[in-house]
Amino acid sequence: MKKFKRYLVTSALPYANGPIHIGHLAGVYVPSDIYSRYLRLRGEDVISICGSDEHGVPITLKARNEGVTPKEIVDRYHAVNKKAFEDFGIAFDIYSRTSNKIHYETASEFFLKLYNNGEFTEKTTEQYYDEEAGCFLADRYIMGTCPHCGNESAYGDQCERCGTSLSPSDLINPHSTVSGSKPVLRETLHWYLPLDRYEPWLRKWILEDHKEWKTNVYGQCKSWLDQGLQPRAVSRDLDWGVPVPVKNAEGKVLYVWFDAPIGYISATKELTPDWEKYWKDNETKMVHFIGKDNIVFHCIIFPVMLKAEGTYILPENVPANEFLNLENDKISTSRNWAVWLHEYLEDFPGKQDVLRYALCSSAPETKDNDFTWKEFQARNNNELVAILGNFVNRTLVLTNNYYDGNVPPVGKADPKDESVLKELPGLKENVENSLETFRFREALKEAMNVARLGNKYLADAEPWKVIKTDPERVKTIMNIALQITANITIILEPFLPFSMAKLRTWLNISRLDWNEAGKTNLLKTGHKINKPGLLFEKIEDDEIIRQVDKLMATKKTNESAAMILAPAKDSVSFDDFTKLDLRTATVLEAEKVPKTTKLLKLKIDTGIDVRTIVSGIAEYFEPESLIGKQISIVANLEPRKIKGIESKGMILMAEDKDGRLFIVAPEGKVNNGSIIK
C-alpha cells in the first residue's frame, strides 16, 4: 500500500437549514472522527475539515417562510451545529462555513480558472421569470395546483402532499411565491460543466484504479458512468450564493453543488497558510466521508472539477455509508422522526461516548441499519458497563485495595501471563487494519476485545483467591491487568475519547501515542494511581422508556395530523362547470403499461364509445380486479400521449392522506355514459 506523508479528511458539509441528527453522525461524522483521531494518535500529519453548507434554494425558502433573511437562518444552524459537534467530541480542525469571505474568493477563483481554461460550455435556456419582482424563479419558488392530487400548494419541483416530482410547467395555475404574479418564460444564460468530456478518464480512474472502493460506492459510480454523463449547469438565477464572477452574470450565483465541495478547500485555506500542501501534493491522502446520497458529487462531479482545474489531488477513497433508520422508520426531519444531537446532549449529559459507541457498533456500513433505544441501552449496559467499565473498575479497585494504588512489580511471568501479553500487539494490529480499510464496526469490536482479554485474564488468574496463598504472585497478575488497562486508554481513544481521558486521570498518566499500544511496560513499578470512579453507568429502563415515549408521541402527532387539505379553489361559473364532460363508464380491459411502475392501460366503455385511458394507478389496483368495475371519468379532457399510448380522458379517484387511491363511482349500477352533474 502506498505510504502517504499527510492526510486530508473531509466530512460532508451539513446543510445549514436544520440540526444534526444521529443519522448524520452514524453515517459520516462518527466514522470520520474516529479515523482522524486514530491518525493523529499515530502522529500523522492530518487535518479534519468540515463546515456548514449555507447556500442553495431550501435555505432561502425557509428564510422566506419564517420572514427572516437567509443569513439569519444559516447563522442559527451554523451556531447550533458547530456547538453540538464540539460538545459531542467531533474534533474537526476547523468547522467553517460557505458564507465566509474566503470561500467566496476561493469559489470565484476556482470558477474563473475553469472559465478561462474553456472548461465550461454556455447554454441559453428558458426559465421562469417573475416580471413583477424582476427575478428568475427557481422551481421551488413557483407554486400551483398539483395536477396529480389537486393540492393547490404544490411546488414547482415537487408536490409535498403526494410526493410527486414535478416541473414548473406541470403546475396548473402557476404563480410566483415572490410576488404572486404569473411567471413567464424568459431566456437565460448558464454555464455547464461537460462531465461527458471526462467520462473516459473517470472510467479509468474509478473503475480500474479504485476497485478497492466500497461496493456500494463503486457500483453507484459504475451505474452513472454506464448511463452516460451529461453536462451539468454550474450556475443558477438566484441572489443567495457566490456570484458568478464574469461579466453579464448579474443575478447569477454558483449552483450549490459546485460551491459546496469547494468549501473543503476554503476551509483548509482558512485553517492554514500551508493549505496547498494538503490539496496539491501527491503525497497527501484525501478521504471524503459522506452518506450515500452524496456519492455522485464526491466520486464524479467534484473529481472532474479538481481534474479540470488541474493542480489539485483527487480523493484516495470515498467511504460512503448507507442510511440509519430510527425505530424501524426512516429518519425524517420534516416528520420530526429523529434523535437530534443537541437534544441527546441535553438528555444524556456526559454520555457522548455511549452514543459514539452505539452508533459506531451499528453504523450502516454495508446496508441501511436501524437504531433502537433498546439496543442503545443494551450496548451501554452489556458492553460498555459490563465488559469495559467493569474490567477497568475491578483492576483499579484491586490495585487500590492491595497496594494502596501503587503499581506492583512484575515477577516471573508464567506461560498464561505471556500468552495474554502476546495478544496485545495482535489486537492493536487488527484495529489498525480495520480502521485503514474503513471497517469501523469491526475495529471497535477488536478494540473491545482488549477489555474482554482483561476480564478473562482476571477470571483465570483469580488474584482475589491467590492473595491468600501467594501474595507475590498477585503482584505480577495485577501489574499485567494494569498494563492491559493502560493499553485500553490508547486503543479505545479514537472511539471513546471522553472515557479514555477519564481513565487516564485515574491511571494518572498522560495521553500515550498509538505506537505505544501493545507494550507491556506502560506503567512503571511504583507509579501511583488515583481512586477510580465509574467509567460508565447503567442506563435504566425509565430513561429509555422516556425516549421511546417521546418518539411515540411524535408518531401519534404525525398520524393524527389532519390531512393537509388543499385550500378551497376559486369559484367557477356554472358555465365553466358544464364544460366538463363527466360520465360513468365501465372497465373492459386493464393491463400494465410495460416498463412503468404506476401506469395502467385501460379500455373502457363510455356508452358513447370504447376508448383507451392511461392512468397512474397501478400501485393500488391489480389490473384484473378492475375489469367490470364501474368508474367515473372526465370524458372531454384533451387527449395526451403517455408512454406512446394515446390517453383519452381521466379516471376520477379519491386520494387518501397516505396516497392510497379509491375509485369514485356511482353507488348503484347505472348505464355507461350517464352524465355526472
Place this chain on the structure above:
RNA sequence: GGCGAGAUAGCUCAGGUGGUUAGAGCGCAUGAUUCAUAAUCAUGAGGUCGGGGGUUCAAUCCCCCCUCUCGCUACCA
C-alpha cells in the same frame, strides 16, 4: 420498468481467492465464580445461508430466473 446495493442464528453483522463441521458480538440456557455497577468466566442450544434452476469433484460465494427491502431514475392529466 431500468440501474445500483442488500437478504446468513432471536437481534446486529463477518464470511478477501469456490474447499473440512458456515463464524462473532449481544440475547437465551446450564455450570463456575464473588475482586467488580446482579458485573465476569466456561460450556451449550439455536441456521432450508430469501426461493428455484444451472456450472463444478465441490457453491453462502460463480451464472440464470423469481420474491422482498433500500437508493437513484423513468412514468402519473
